[in-house]
Amino acid sequence: MAFISNGTTILDAGAFSASLGSKVHIKTLTASSSATLSFVDGSDGVVLDSTYPIYLFKFINMHPSTDNVAFQYNGSTDGGSNYNITKTSTAFIAYHKEDDTDTALYYETGNDLAQSTSFKSLVLGIGNADDEQCCGELTLFNPSSTTFVKHWISHVPSHSYQSYIYDWRTAGYMNTTSAVNAVQFKMSSGNIDSGKIKLYGIKDS
Secondary structure (H helix, E strand, C coil), rough: CEEECEEEEECCEEEEEECCCCCEEEEEEEEEEEEEEEEEEEEEECCCCCCCEEEEEEEEEEECCCCCEEEEEEEECCCCCCCCEEEEEEEEEEEEEECCCEEEEEHHHHHHCCCCCEEEEEEECCCCCCCCCCCEEEEEEECCCCCCEEEEEEEEEEEEECCCEEEEEEEEEECCCCCCCEEEEEEECEEEEEEEEEEEEEECC
């Protein structure tokens, strides 16, 4: 007799036939007029070490207190004492205005980094009206490596302050062979008024 969950056969004839829980929830942080949200390995139940080869951050309804701002991140190699890792990145966007008067797809030269320790903007121009925010994800590969630089990719759609939908795609690497053991998120100006960030570990990957 087979055990079936949500249309997927989990157990059949005594053998497991599906991958069980390759994405493991680690921690959810909820913003409430928060200057920053930080995930620090070993702090408050956060795991960001060699336990998983890939870590996934999910952004849910990140709403800024200030209009027309960027949602940003940076990493740390010293447990969150400093968020200033050198990064090189690239970015491109597609956008479409609500009234259908303006569309584009292009490389965003003003939002790439070349060996910069600045916070990396994952999306620009988020509005602070009641219905404006951004959602998306950031994937960080093998942050505990002491051999390789740390690659990452992100995909963040947003409702902008000018009634556009922006679809931001960014990628890059943190140029360090030290283990990255903390990641911090913030707005470029003002607080994160509300929103949630969920951290997952991807196992067996």
